[in-house]
Amino acid sequence: MDKDLFLQIQNVVVEVLRCPPEQIELSSHFKDDLGADSIDIVSLLMALEDNFERTIPNEVAETFVTVGDVYNYIQKHS
């Protein structure tokens, strides 16, 4: 695992969802494990775009269910 990339994603998730960093793993489900609602998911998408300075297509964003989904997408498109 690219630890730096994971930490970057973890920081964004903490910023948006205000959950403890130790609660965030690649397998963490945004809604079921981290308590995200639909507004949070939109906020998370915008925060990821700002942080990684890229636009994430809506059809891709809709497939983000876990932290690992985000990690895999960004790693693949870096």
Added chain:
Amino acid sequence: MKTPIAITGVGAIAPRACNAQQLWETALVGACGAEPIPQEWRDYFAPNSLFWSPLQPQQYQVLENGLTPVEQRQLDISQSLALCATHEALNDAGLETTCVNEKKCIFSIPSIDPTRLGVFVGTGVGGISSLLQNHLAHISPAIPNSALSTSKRFNPFVVPMIMPNALSGQIGIRFGARGANHTVSGACSASTIALCLATDAISRGELDCAIVGGSEFLDESTGALFRGFDIARVLTTAETRPCAKPFTNNRSGFLFSNGASGILILESRQHAQNRGARILAQILAAAQSFDAYNIMASNPEGAGARRIITDLLQRADVSAQDIGHINTHGTGTQEGDRIEAALIEELFPHTPPLTASKAVFGHTLGASGALEAILTVLALQTKTCPPIPCDEEPSRNIGISSTTQHIKSPLAISHSFAFGGHNAGLLLAR
């Protein structure tokens, strides 16, 4: 009004002022804070007015103000400014807030019945800056010679950023205020109208307390909002500072500001006394009128403005001679100042000390009435009338000065006259 309404807290963000105390200190210095408009705007239009009075970016970048990055993406800056000013005003009023939801930044005010806490906030244009800025960033790559090569996501929160009612709504959500909640659109009188509505609602016994004021943010990268006022020929054409010269023969228009927020905490006197609050000043009367004349010009006889002053005096049961200070509308426009100066000279021949705060801070539109109400409270407390940044003689015999003046009486008026014909005023007592 049978029982005066207590003002127990104030908060402000304005050009050269990050809180109400700095607002007062800047007003006392009385210098014109104008800066040349951004050079890049000239790529888009040839301006008639050369100066503006801007908020500095660090004043509205939310991290600096204790708001979160998430809120930055969801709030129009007029809303961010109002939230910051509200935090300050509640703290100033001694109303402790408790965070009840960290993720959503929601607070409660344990010492107040939330169903009897209202919000009344004025704005001129709401969150239109957010729409313009978002749209520009989104479509820029499609524009020939655009500096931006990639399109930014069109912000999914843009609707709650631009809808005017989100201004009072965001304050109500953040502080759990479940009483009457109104955003008032009344151009330059918006926040004075909001103060009138809140005063009336508390007087009728519908509320114990209200968060009241105004907020405005009119800025995006191409200067489109400045241009709107500039092309209407209402802005100063001065080539040097001071720019606005209210009530003088050399006035040429108002000094544009891109924004500010002023918030006051109003309470019934009983409620304030019951909780042992410090009362900064009291509202003895509030009045509103409408010109029904022209959407861009005041009634040339000043009938609507006159009715504000006469109604205030009658409702407070005081005479014109009792008034010790007036915070004027004083924009520096030819016609507006002519009407206002003639009215003040006629109705207040004892020449009480006046000030014209827009010459110092610029015209902050929907926020201006609230800022001026705050300055009037502080003027009464210190018995000091702030100066204006112009030492030219006024065109009428009225009490304007480039130096501070002593206020002899504990009564003052703050009034606003807006595009559209909306007039509003308050009579305050120390």
